[in-house]
Amino acid sequence: MTAISRTGAGRRGVATLICGALAAGGLAAAGAAALAPGAAYASSHREAPLISGTPQYDNTDVYAFVSPDKPDSTTIIANWIPFEEPAGGPNFFQFAEDAQYDLHIDNNGDAKDDLIFRYTFNTHTKNKKTFLYNTGVVESLDDPDLNITQTYDLELIKLKNKRVEHETKLADDVPVAPSNVGKASMPYYSKLRDQAIYKLPNDAKTFAGQADDPFFLDLRVFDLLYGGDLSEVGNDTLKGYNVNSIALQVPTDLIAESKHQPIVGIWSTTQRRNAQGYYEQVSRLGNPLVNEVVNPIKDKDKFNASEPKDDAQFLKNVTNPELPKLIEAIYKIKAPAEPRNDLVDVFLKGVKGLNQPPYVTPSEELRLNTSIKPSMHPKRLGVLDGDNAGFPNGRRLTDDVIDASLQVVEGELVGSKNDLGDAVDKNDKSFEKYFPYVALPTEGSRGKTAKSSADTKSALGDGLTGATSENTPLIAASAGAGAAGILLIGGGLMWWRRMRRNY
Template sequence: MTAATLAAVPTAAEASSHREAPLISADPTVDNTDTYAFVSPDDPKSVTLVANWSPFQKPAGGPNFYPFATDAQYDIHVDNDGDAKPDITFRWTFTSSYRNPNTFLYNTGQVTSFNDPDLNFRQTYRLERIAGGKTTTLADKVPVAPSFVGNASMPDYLALRTSTLRTLPGGAKTFAGQADDPFFVDLRVFDLLYGANLSEVGKDTLAGFNVNSIVLQVPRSELALRRDEKRNPVIGVWSSTQRRGAALLGPTGGSGQRMSFGGWSQVSRLGSPLVNEVVVPVGQKDRFNASTPSTDAQFLKFVTDPELPKLIQAIYRIPAPAAPRRDLTAVFLTGVSKDNVGVDLNAHTLNADADRARIAPSEQLRLNMSIPPTAAPNRLGVLGGDKAGYPNGRRLGDDVLDISLQAVEGALLPNPPAAVAGLGDGVNGTDVRFRGWFPYVGLPTSGSN
């Protein structure tokens, strides 16, 4: 079986979390697409957290392009004791403004900096840290890197983006703005399973699309239980978005905002990639987006007895591993340890100060911060012998579709079928190179293209 063959499996092709559920597909500005957590390759004493929103952005999508929502809370959560509840939440909220509301233009001339008077539409954000019932403002009125209108409008976009990076007291770094979508996958499964004859495989159908990225780099000690990353190296990470209950549209006085009121409701959630797409059935996807990790017991049966291997067996005659799937429970709900897969990797039980009685199975992206970055990363992560990659956290270049397909077919079990090692979609990397320094995400595709 070739690597391209399994790409015809229909349930794996909605991208990591792009328009993955009925309700969120109609609200792209708050739609989580991917979450990443990795030890920073150029600063191993820190961890970088990345969360993306607003999928399938066509670069030339003017005149309004792609702002963050101003009536939403964009959150990245960290659970360092394993109780499925956030111990630290980093929250971004955004404000919009226009210099001149009497033009339809995003920019009225060439833009060379965020403060350039020709940048008509601009956004800033507040970054807060919520922990122990206390909210601390880490930064305020930080500029958002604008959408890449085009080469004529923004002749040096790298310099423009760099001008929006901020280093905070204590050494943390923050960025928010448009970026190339780092997820790579072939989505042409909807054309009669890749053309009905596998003639439509091996193309990154997310190439050329942008997303809105939030990137935060923090010292490892800031995230660890009791601030001791040596005794307690494992953290769990997920992102979410909350919206106000109601909004009133009307005159805005040039501010570009709308009046929002009412309570906050969670509308999107993402930890490990492909869970809401491949594991959770369509009738439960909106429920998953509105839920929290502490209630994930309701989805347990979809992990221990997943649908996808049965589909693969029916189509390609690869035997489905027997249920219940303890290996998938480890990948998605507990982290990998000697207790479940036979090797210690990223379970919260590895934290010396964690109360084991309070550790709860929950869907999170788990990272062992004590595992150093790899000089030559393997795109298959742990399955490729690279413990610094997925499912130990997630790096930008990890091929999570291939990894997940192989894992769901039993790659972590003893003696899996030989065909499992070749499963994938034939797309092994992104179209835009990642940067070797903060914020790491690739530059967005220009509207000129």
Template sequence: MTAIIRSGWPRLGRRSVALIACGALAAGGLTTAGVAMLQPETATASSHREAPLISGQPQFDNTDVYAFVSPDHPDTTTLVANWLPFQEPGGGPNFYTFANDARYDIHIDSDGDAQDDLLYRFTFKDHRKNDLTFLYNTGVVESLDDPDLNFTQTYDIELLRLEHNKVVSEHKVAEGLPVAPSNVGKASMPDYQKLRDQAVRKIPGGLKAFAGQADDPFFLDLRVFDLLYGGDLSEVGNDTLGGYNVNTIALQVPNSYIRQSHKQPVVGIYSTTARKNAYGDWTQVSRLGMPLVNEVVNPVKDKDKFNASSPANDGDFLKNVTEPELPKLIDSIYKIKAPAEPRNDLVSVFLTGVEELNQPPGVTASEMLRLNTSIKPTSKPKRLGVLDGDNAGFPNGRRLTDDVLDIALQVVEGELVGSKNDLGDAVDANDKEFGTTFPYVALPAAGSDTRAAANSTKKNATGLTGGASSLTGSWDDNTVMYASAAAGVLLAGLGMVWLRSRRRTARRSWMG
């Protein structure tokens, strides 16, 4: 693996810049495809509210997928998928639930042929003790079976095995597992950690499962959508998702269950959501593998088509990867020369996996997270992953701590083809520390907390470098960051405004 670091994945410096890269990943790849055997009808895009239709169906909106060898149990792989973005912690009285008319699926391709071999399916049921009150809880909640927790959910897990996109077996892995509730507030749930711990369940066969609310683990500055970073270029380096929660599904599985063999340890992973349509048929409405890609890599005309297709058909969108729009736009604004096309380096990173790192033999190009389960986790993960010599990190799977925005932007701007750069968004870590044990995601913000987005500022922007760019030097907190403004114009012009439609409520139950 050291050859990869020395040739294709050079070690970079640590400087980050106030150039938001929410489109960076998008320029580099495609979001993952739905399973063909579901034969989905017209679908909508996934990630954080980036497409018009899915933004109106938040319970079905898959925001991020993570896959990594478990740091405390390296003989297992942890899969994390999140839904229902931008949860205001105090958004009661109904708070945030998984849909009970949805299939939340995590797909695994064990041999690189762009077809599912395993599918873990999660389905949810609602339970309400007293429908004569509007309260989520009618008193202090001390356990998941507390009679004062008025509304609860349970879920089942099924394992489907497939061959040539046909289901050959179905197995009920678990039934009636409890969902960790929304964190109403400190008065209602004074020991939320206890509730979280009770929601982590061991499953026969060496598996662990969790479903419930969590802090949104994705960290980045999205205020590029607030044109010109607040109008005066002073808004940079804030974790836009700080203080917001998501609904998390996490599954820890023995490596031997999901990989083909010790000799072929690379697996492909992505997630989808399906719901019943008016005719009673299941329709795929969300899908995700690589983070933040469908926003700008595909033009609007391709978004629904892409989400309704299978991984085997991702070649239909290959031109969007080999001839990406974003580098050309950055070239016109920053005078950073766009790398030569076709961008085969991006095909390797986002569609096939990197040779000798996470590319399965005979791979069919298709977009999904690819994880080499034989690479052991490190006790000191580096936020830039493989770019900084840490082969256990992105794009070899995705850990919670990986700074995927900075990594993707640097790769899109030609890091692998000789255009050295340290581009980034000046947000280098999550606003909350992650856990050291399963499910690893941080506890959700409580409804009684003041949302701390303004306090998540990362005052560490130091400069912008980028090949032929003349934008070099160092910036302090009071310097006008004109590069960020240009990115704001670029992405806002792509129709990416989705923060403005955020519902900001602060209601809470009487007991909250």
């Protein structure tokens, strides 16, 4: 099989409602397209029972692409903590301190990682006597009013046959960009983002912090495949939600085996420290949309804890997937014949002649040919529309992986030409042109910008820091008002109990 090339003419020739209707039934099947036999990583927005209860450890998506502004480098972006409500304070969103957040590189196609970039985080609190995330307007990452901060260390681990050969500390105590509390607290959030971009040796860069969730799709499919009513497709379910992002840009020759073998496999994992003090893998991700809609419940947690070399244990879930049968039953869209061997080369090995490594061991990884130059005008359907710099050759932020995967899983490569899609073709926010590329996070409050940190602290009173000031009566008055409220509530409870006894 060679790299796929198709013109984009007429791809959206069907009316939006009809196209969306077909996509709605097929949206769930998009997961089957992204997952080939034995796949082991997921776009895990709450995809498995155990991880859904611990969002700090939950991968959401992985992106990997040749940097458009630095084509001799490769950028990897991995996200955690799905569905971050921007106003979710006072305890905003942090990376876990008892976790290892890893980016894995397989540079020879043997289904084993050769390099690991490991991020570990620490949390720092300046004032534990306040409930506030920030005690005034935050103007820099080292601002005294940024009460709760995080830093991270970054290590490069080189392996051979799963054994550690060498470990190198690349960075210590790098500041994390905070959650975007709101305009009054962080009026110039883009400055905080810029300050969190850290330069590494060899012109590499790293970033960790909050960002807009770059994944765009209509997730209402889980309402019984839209309940057979397709009139409401086209809503970006993730619009307005944030994630915690890790972004890394490195010289391509650092991760590729050689110029003659430029194809790398990429995935991310989270290891959490258990009660015995050891780290165990609890989440993992490579290609998008896998564990949510392909694996049955009995396999989901096992799937998150497994390794690429063991992917064959999930083979039947994909060669004989459940979802195409459901789609055929509900929407009368005929499912392609099983077993689905047409998906193997594209999503399990890579596309031959494009991003398939020589002597590849079949396993589910996000495979990127780092020798393919970035497109001047990226097409959202990537390889399927003749743009070989896009998905499934890696994954760019703008790639419409739902539509591309759906069209393949519904038979695009076996004669069933189609223009299926979920009617969500782009992210609600524009991406940045430079590293770390992800869009700024949505702010938690849309309030007016405060004049200055000093003005805000003066208005609040120095009681925030435990010092005395002429302004402390404001805090005292607030405390008094709170006490009065407690007395009123207490009186109300006593009255309610008396009334209850009377009845």
